[in-house]
Amino acid sequence: MNLTLSVDKRVVERARKAAEGLGKxxxxxxxEFLERLAGDSTAEADIQEVVRLSQQSGGRSRGWRFxxxxxxxxx
Numbered sequence: 001m002n003l004t005l006s007v008d009k010r011v012v013e014r015a016r017k018a019a020e021g022l023g024k025x026x027x028x029x030x031x032e033f034l035e036r037l038a039g040d041s042t043a044e045a046d047i048q049e050v051v052r053l054s055q056q057s058g059g060r061s062r063g064w065r066f067x068x069x070x071x072x073x074x075x
Contacts (some may be wrong), residue, residue, distance in 0.1 A: 022052065 019026045035045065
């Protein structure tokens with residue numbers, strides 16, 4: 001279904017730049033937002049969101065690895 005919205009031109013320009021920074025189109029971001037708003041989130045969409053968020057951070061762990069024993073150490 002096609003949807004027509006009235007949005008300020010400057011808002012659309014900034015939103016397009018933000019979408020580009022995420023590697024997506026503005027249309028795709030709006031579609032995903034509406035799907036989440038409507039509660040139509042699927043497991044695949046959730047996985048894609050986790051992947052997207054993990055790629056945003058750039059994976060900068062500086063060599064740190066999770067160590068279960070270290071986490072549970074008591075002082």
